[in-house]
Amino acid sequence: HSCIAWAVCLIPISFGFLIPASVLTYWSVTQAVFEADKFLSLAWNSLYLAMSAAIIAVVLSVLLAYAKRIKNTATVQGATTVASLGYALPGTIIAIGIIIPLAWLDHQIIDAAEHFFGLDLGLILSGTLFALLFAYTVRFLAVSMGAVQTGLDKIKPNIDNSARSLGHNNLQVISKIHFPLMRSSLLTALLIVFVDVLKELPATLILRPFNFNTLAVHAYELASDERLIDAAPASIMIVIVGLLPVIILSRSISNSRAKHAQ
Numbered sequence: 001h002s003c004i005a006w007a008v009c010l011i012p013i014s015f016g017f018l019i020p021a022s023v024l025t026y027w028s029v030t031q032a033v034f035e036a037d038k039f040l041s042l043a044w045n046s047l048y049l050a051m052s053a054a055i056i057a058v059v060l061s062v063l064l065a066y067a068k069r070i071k072n073t074a075t076v077q078g079a080t081t082v083a084s085l086g087y088a089l090p091g092t093i094i095a096i097g098i099i100i101p102l103a104w105l106d107h108q109i110i111d112a113a114e115h116f117f118g119l120d121l122g123l124i125l126s127g128t129l130f131a132l133l134f135a136y137t138v139r140f141l142a143v144s145m146g147a148v149q150t151g152l153d154k155i156k157p158n159i160d161n162s163a164r165s166l167g168h169n170n171l172q173v174i175s176k177i178h179f180p181l182m183r184s185s186l187l188t189a190l191l192i193v194f195v196d197v198l199k200e201l202p203a204t205l206i207l208r209p210f211n212f213n214t215l216a217v218h219a220y221e222l223a224s225d226e227r228l229i230d231a232a233p234a235s236i237m238i239v240i241v242g243l244l245p246v247i248i249l250s251r252s253i254s255n256s257r258a259k260h261a262q
Helices: 002-030 038-072 074-083 090-118 129-153 157-165 168-179 185-200 203-209 215-224 228-261
Strands: none
Touching: 002 185, 002 228, 038 074, 038 129, 038 168, 038 215, 038 228, 074 129, 090 129, 090 203, 129 185, 129 203, 157 168, 168 185, 185 228, 203 215, 215 228
16 A cells, blocks of 8 residues: 555656656756856856845845834735735736836936936836846745745744843844744745746746846747757756755755754
8 A cells, every 4th residue: 555655646746857857857968959158157147136036025025024013004014915916916917017117217217317417328227137126026025925924923022022121122133033033934935936036937038138048038948949958958957956945945844843843
C-alpha cells in the first residue's frame, strides 16, 4: 500500500516537474544555442528587477501593516484594501492602466521642460524601469502584505505598550522588537514576491524599456518562434532560481515550527 501511495504521489510531480525539467536540462546542455554574455545580462536583469520589486513591496507592506496596527481608521483600512486589489487583476490590465497615466504625465513634464528650460528630457516614467517596478508593486503587494500582516498579528499589542512605557518611540519599537520577531515573515514575503516577479510576463512585455529583456521575455520570444530548444536555458534558469527561494522558505518555516514546538 505504501508503494502504491508513493507511486500515486509521484505522478503529478513527475509529469509536472521532473520530466519537463529533465528535458529542458538535456536540451540546454546538448542542443541549445547558448550565448554566455547575453544570457548573463538577461539573468542579471531578471534578478535585480525581482529583488528590487520584492524590497519595495515588503517596505510598503510593513508601512501599511504598521499604520493599521497603530491607527486602524477607515482611511487606513481603505488604503490597505485598495493596495490588496492588484493581485486579483491580470498583469496586462495593470500594465495598460499604468502606462496611460504615466505616458500623459511624461508628456506634461516634457512639454514643461521644453517650454521653460529648452530641454528635451525624453520619457522619464513610462519608458523606464520605474513603470515596470510600479506595475510589479501593484501586482504583488497583496502577497507581501498577507505575509507581513500575519507575522505582525502574532505580536501582541501589550508588547508594544510595554516598550513605549519604557521610553521607546514607534521607530524603536519596529527596529528592536517587531523586526526581530517578524524575521521569518519578512523573509517569506520577500521570497514570494521575488519568485512571482521573476516569472511575470505580461506586464514585463508591455512596460519594459527598449532593448531591455528578462529571462521570461527571452524564453517567450524564442518559444513564440518555435525555437523551443533555444528557449530551454532561460526556462530552466527561471526554474532553478525560483526553486532556491522555495527551498529557503521551506527550511525557514520548518525551523520556525520546530522552535514553537520546543
